Amino acid sequence: MSIKKISVFGLGKLGLPMALxxxxxxxxxxxxxxxPDLITRLEKKVFLSNEPGVNGLxxxxxxxxxxxxxxxxxxxxxxxxxxxxxxxxxGAFSLDYVLSTVNKIAxxxxxxxxxxxxxxxxxxxxKSMIAIKSLLEKKTGKTIGKDIGLCYSPEFIAxxxxxxxxxxxxxxxxxxxxxxxxxxxxxxxxxxxxxxPLVKKTNHINAEIAKLALNSYITTKISFANLxxxxxxxxxxxxxxxxxSTIGLDKRINPxxxxxxxxxxxxxxxxxNLAFANLIKPxxxxxxLPITIDGFNRQQIFFIEKIVKKHITxxxxxxxxxxxxxxxxxxxxxxxxxxxxxxxxxxxxRVAVFDPAxxxxxxxxxxxxxxxxxxxxxxxxxxxxxxxxxxxxQFSKLKFGKGxxxxxxxxxxxxRQNIKYIALGKHVD
Numbered sequence: 001m002s003i004k005k006i007s008v009f010g011l012g013k014l015g016l017p018m019a020l021x022x023x024x025x026x027x028x029x030x031x032x033x034x035x036p037d038l039i040t041r042l043e044k045k046v047f048l049s050n051e052p053g054v055n056g057l058x059x060x061x062x063x064x065x066x067x068x069x070x071x072x073x074x075x076x077x078x079x080x081x082x083x084x085x086x087x088x089x090x091g092a093f094s095l096d097y098v099l100s101t102v103n104k105i106a107x108x109x110x111x112x113x114x115x116x117x118x119x120x121x122x123x124x125x126x127k128s129m130i131a132i133k134s135l136l137e138k139k140t141g142k143t144i145g146k147d148i149g150l151c152y153s154p155e156f157i158a159x160x161x162x163x164x165x166x167x168x169x170x171x172x173x174x175x176x177x178x179x180x181x182x183x184x185x186x187x188x189x190x191x192x193x194x195x196x197p198l199v200k201k202t203n204h205i206n207a208e209i210a211k212l213a214l215n216s217y218i219t220t221k222i223s224f225a226n227l228x229x230x231x232x233x234x235x236x237x238x239x240x241x242x243x244x245s246t247i248g249l250d251k252r253i254n255p256x257x258x259x260x261x262x263x264x265x266x267x268x269x270x271x272x273n274l275a276f277a278n279l280i281k282p283x284x285x286x287x288x289l290p291i292t293i294d295g296f297n298r299q300q301i302f303f304i305e306k307i308v309k310k311h312i313t314x315x316x317x318x319x320x321x322x323x324x325x326x327x328x329x330x331x332x333x334x335x336x337x338x339x340x341x342x343x344x345x346x347x348x349x350r351v352a353v354f355d356p357a358x359x360x361x362x363x364x365x366x367x368x369x370x371x372x373x374x375x376x377x378x379x380x381x382x383x384x385x386x387x388x389x390x391x392x393x394q395f396s397k398l399k400f401g402k403g404x405x406x407x408x409x410x411x412x413x414x415x416r417q418n419i420k421y422i423a424l425g426k427h428v429d
Contacts, residue, residue: 003117003184004028007076009101011038011065013051013331014121014155015082017162020057025191030064030072039065050330050357053163073108078117078188081105085122091274093125095132102132106139109148117149117181123211123272124152126279129175129204149181152204153189154211159267160329171198175207212279215272216290221257222264223293229260229425230303240425241411260425261409262304262389263297265325265334270294301340304387304407305347307428311405311420312385314348319383321376321398322390323355323362330357337389338365345369354379356392380404388412 004027008019011033023029033039041047042065045058066072073079081101085093098120109116120132129152133144144150152175157165172189176182182201190199202210225244232238240260248255264270277290312318323337324330332338337353345351345367354373355362363372373379380386380398384405388395391410400406402418409424422428 003077003188005076005078006030006188007032007072007079009033009072009079009081009105010083010122011035011042012082012084013159014157014162015080016042016049017051017054017057017166018080018082018121018155019063020054020061021163021166021192022188023061023063024057027188027191028075030066030075032066032069032072034067036067039067051159051162052328057163069104070108073105073112073116076116077114078119078184079105080119080121082121085124087271087274091271091278093123093128093271093275095124095128098122098124098128098132099135102135103139106136109136109142110140115147115149117151117184119151119153119185121153121155123154123268124208125275126205126208126212129208133177133204145178145181149184150177150204151175151181151185152207153185154207156211156214158326158329159331160324160326167193168195169193169197171200173207173210174199174201175204176201177204209279212272212276215269216276216293218257219264219269219273219293219297220289222269223296225258225260226263226300227260227296232260232425233303233428236427238427259410261391262336262340262424263300265336267331267333270297270334298339301336301343304340304409304424305343307407307422308344308349308385308387310428311407311422312349314350316384317350317352317382318344319373319379319386320344320351320353321355321379321386321388321395322392323353324358324390327390327392328357330361332358332361332365335362335365338362340387340389341370342367352379352383355390356394 006022006027007030008015009032011031019029019031049055083097083101088094133150137144142148174182174185186199228243229240232240244258247253248258273290273294320337320341323332323335325333325335341351341353352371352373354376376395376398380400387407388409391412396412396414399415400419405420406413407422411423
């Protein structure tokens with residue numbers, strides 16, 4: 001079956017790059033969003049994104065942008081749903097936006113004669129596909145797996161490298177309602193990639209659990225690397241980088257995500273880990289592993305505070321470099337740099353911060369006593385103690401005056417002469 005017309009519902013940080021990549025690969029794409037201002041800016045190609053590659057693709061591709069569901073469904077054979085699933089207080093994900101979108105799509109599919117595939121890309125809780133399937137069949141009067149295809153296929157991406165991650169995935173996960181739906185989606189996804197990823201097809205529930213389990217496993221691995229780092233900071237001559245690179249040689253472990261430093265952040269790892277905990281709780285399995293991992297991750301800034309106490313009085317100035325949750329993005333969700341800045345400001349330290357991309361997003365989240373630097377070098381010049389919290393490449397080339405103290409969470413500083421250099425993961429005097 002040849003598919004060339006695709007609609008993408010939700011033009012956010014993942015949906016827009018997906019739509020652009022589909023268009024760049026010769027698909028006829030309709031992009032749908034409920035935000036009329038966003039639609040206008042995209043149509044005029046004046047939308048600006050800090051996500052690498054997005055602005056370039058937007059400039060050279062053609063997509064029909066609209067808020068009209070009827071137009072989108074009538075002009076497509078496959079629909080991707082990439083809308084938000086906000087975390088609830090109990091850690092679970094809200095399905096409200098997904099169900100609202102599915103309900104509107106179902107209304108348009110009711111009278112459509114041709115087969116149509118719906119792909120849920122948004123991260124959802126296990127068993128959510130049951131509710132989605134039920135709504136579609138009830139609203140359309142059609143049968144999933146026969147008249148309508150339904151797949152769950154989440155993406156394993158990080159903001160700041162979305163297009164690269166979509167282009168070179170480690171594997172493709174497809175939770176399918178039927179073999180035809182899986183084959184159609186596999187063809188589309190393989191058209192977007194530049195490598196040769198494995199494709200794992202399974203049922204809906206397995207795919208739902210796998211998405212949460214994978215990210216929860218990574219948070220466990222990151223936390224274990226940080227535990228090694230904290231141990232090495234106490235034991236003389238111990239070096240966490242040597243240890244993690246050694247154990248990473250074992251194929252059962254591998255070195256990815258095995259570098260001690262600060263805790264994990266971002267829009268995926270923290271919330272997926274807590275969602276996994278929410279999944280486990282009603283099953284009455286006696287384990288606190290995901291919650292323990294989350295707690296240990298949030299403790300990392302307090303380890304840094306202890307180091308700060310040893311090397312600075314509250315009368316001296318302290319600079320923090322890095323507010324995005326990782327380099328090459330302006331995303332500040334669960335940022336360890338922001339959490340550390342707020343902690344130290346509340347402890348009455350004189351704190352100034354800088355980030356190459358995330359200042360605008362970080363300012364509303366920072367304590368009012370935190371000052372803002374004009375550049376990384378200004379922070380380096382004006383601060384008695386500098387803490388590197390995000391490993392931006394440009395930070396590695398900074399110059400520090402004689403007698404400065406630098407706490408390098410990721411061991412990126414190259415020029416270490418005439419300064420008191422403190423590397424996390426190594427013995428701290």
